[in-house]
Amino acid sequence: MSTLQDRLAAYPADALRGMRCGIEKEGLRVLPSGGLALTPHPLALGSALTHPLITTDYSESQLELITGAHRGVQQCLDELTEVHQFVHHTLKDSGELLWASSMPCGLPTDETIPLARYGSSNIGRAKSVYRMGLGHRYGRRMQTISGIHYNWSLPGVDSGQYFALIRNFRRHAFVLLYLFGASPALCPCFVQGREHRLQQMAGGNALYLPHATSLRMGRLGYQSEAQARLAVSYNGLQGYADSLHEALTQPYPAYESVGLRNPGGDYNQLGTSLLQIENEFYGSIRPKRSVRTGERPLHALRERGVEYVEVRLMDLDPFVPVGITAATMRLLDVFLLHCLLSDSPPDTPEEIAELQHNQHLTAERGREPGLRLQRNGHSLPLTDWGAELLAACAPLAAALDASHGSDDYGAALHAARALMTAPASTPSARVLDAIERQHGRNFADFARRQSIAARDLLLALPWSAGQQARYLALADESVAAQKAIEAADTLPFEAWREQYMAVAGLG
Numbered sequence: 001m002s003t004l005q006d007r008l009a010a011y012p013a014d015a016l017r018g019m020r021c022g023i024e025k026e027g028l029r030v031l032p033s034g035g036l037a038l039t040p041h042p043l044a045l046g047s048a049l050t051h052p053l054i055t056t057d058y059s060e061s062q063l064e065l066i067t068g069a070h071r072g073v074q075q076c077l078d079e080l081t082e083v084h085q086f087v088h089h090t091l092k093d094s095g096e097l098l099w100a101s102s103m104p105c106g107l108p109t110d111e112t113i114p115l116a117r118y119g120s121s122n123i124g125r126a127k128s129v130y131r132m133g134l135g136h137r138y139g140r141r142m143q144t145i146s147g148i149h150y151n152w153s154l155p156g157v158d159s160g161q162y163f164a165l166i167r168n169f170r171r172h173a174f175v176l177l178y179l180f181g182a183s184p185a186l187c188p189c190f191v192q193g194r195e196h197r198l199q200q201m202a203g204g205n206a207l208y209l210p211h212a213t214s215l216r217m218g219r220l221g222y223q224s225e226a227q228a229r230l231a232v233s234y235n236g237l238q239g240y241a242d243s244l245h246e247a248l249t250q251p252y253p254a255y256e257s258v259g260l261r262n263p264g265g266d267y268n269q270l271g272t273s274l275l276q277i278e279n280e281f282y283g284s285i286r287p288k289r290s291v292r293t294g295e296r297p298l299h300a301l302r303e304r305g306v307e308y309v310e311v312r313l314m315d316l317d318p319f320v321p322v323g324i325t326a327a328t329m330r331l332l333d334v335f336l337l338h339c340l341l342s343d344s345p346p347d348t349p350e351e352i353a354e355l356q357h358n359q360h361l362t363a364e365r366g367r368e369p370g371l372r373l374q375r376n377g378h379s380l381p382l383t384d385w386g387a388e389l390l391a392a393c394a395p396l397a398a399a400l401d402a403s404h405g406s407d408d409y410g411a412a413l414h415a416a417r418a419l420m421t422a423p424a425s426t427p428s429a430r431v432l433d434a435i436e437r438q439h440g441r442n443f444a445d446f447a448r449r450q451s452i453a454a455r456d457l458l459l460a461l462p463w464s465a466g467q468q469a470r471y472l473a474l475a476d477e478s479v480a481a482q483k484a485i486e487a488a489d490t491l492p493f494e495a496w497r498e499q500y501m502a503v504a505g506l507g
Contacts, residue, residue, distance in 0.1 A: 046475030133269025181213030204441020
């Protein structure tokens with residue numbers, strides 16, 4: 001038996017059935033015309049601060065829909081679908097849509113993009129100040145990019161094993177970018193005033209790269225030159241925590257020049273270190289631990305270890321009403337299990353640089369015939385390496401099917417293996433083909449029509465009075481919870497900010 005099969009055999013079926021997944025899905029609210037909706041977060045959706053399923057991300061115009069942690073892919077997808085249905089039933093009178101693409105709609109000037117607001121409590125104000133800081137540091141346009149985060153855990157896995165998984169995920173993430181990347185083009189407004197290497201679609205209104213898979217995960221997406229200097233190691237919890245601790249506590253000259261407050265006394269950012277808070281650290285995957293009220297995420301990780309991982313590189317699939325399919329989720333389960341059970345040597349600074357090179361290359365040129373990536377200083381074709389990895393996943397898919405009494409995982413893996421040799425069938429290729437053939441080479445028209453189709457399909461699904469009442473009750477409860485938080489505050493905001501940002505709080 002191979003080492004991988006030995007490790008797989010050590011997991012009983014009931015442990016595999018205990019695998020849990022959850023989704024956080026971002027999406028812009030847009031006008032029927034395709035422009036960004038500048039209206040406040042709809043009151044009927046509840047409080048963005050306290051609602052367990054519906055909040056906002058960077059902008060008041062950017063919804064984030066959240067599921068619980070589920071033991072089955074279908075249950076998770078069913079909840080995600082139901083939350084989407086409620087949102088669309090709420091928005092339908094205004095005519096607003098949920099944007100179906102990861103790359104944003106028509107955007108106003110940078111300073112006009114509205115920051116998310118969370119009320120008058122100290123924690124609510126801090127969330128808005130943090131977003132103000134992100135705007136100063138990276139620009140508001142970049143923050144309007146949307147994606148899907150896939151949260152995953154398995155019983156009995158400790159922090160060291162989760163970090164081994166993370167190292168392998170980072171090594172092999174190019175497979176997911178190739179298979180599921182769906183942002184090869186964008187609206188020219190997104191890069192207005194910025195240098196870029198995108199091509200103009202002849203006679204159209206779209207910028208693209210012909211073999212791109214995910215511009216969202218390339219140099220134009222969630223990237224930061226400042227953070228590129230962070231030498232974050234994933235060789236264990238202590239090293240990772242120490243790296244983040246330094247980034248959260250050491251002043252950074254460029255952000256010191258922005259200042260904590262502007263001349264009028266309003267806050268520019270929460271702090272002047274390289275990272276204001278832990279969530280500012282960009283990465284394709286993160287180790288996570290649920291936090292207690294008022295607790296810093298780094299403190300939670302240090303005290304109680306890794307609870308689950310958050311996969312952050314998945315684009316919205318614009319051909320799917322809720323942005324992701326059950327088959328994609330099952331392939332993620334198989335892929336993450338492979339990352340967990342395979343040998344995972346320590347990373348090195350040289351390998352970390354190699355992995356960043358591979359990510360950018362796959363994001364921008366992933367479907368290019370003959371494209372080669374770097375592995376341990378050697379060059380090999382992306383498709384050969386990808387096929388090798390997916391072939392190694394076969395026994396894992398079989399084990400998951402056996403534990404669930406299905407053939408769904410094997411079918412998802414079979415489809416992925418077929419896609420590895422059929423680049424024209426990948427979501428990124430299909431997006432470019434649809435823009436060119438069906439939408440006059442206009443990115444915004446493509447994404448707007450996909451958004452309308454998604455809305456119409458979700459509104460056509462059964463929706464009961466009981467479901468509506470349950471979600472309205474959740475909204476009312478969240479508004480009451482926000483008011484209670486506001487009423488309980490006793491400290492002035494600056495005193496609260498200093499306390500929350502104190503080094504001691506990081507553990």
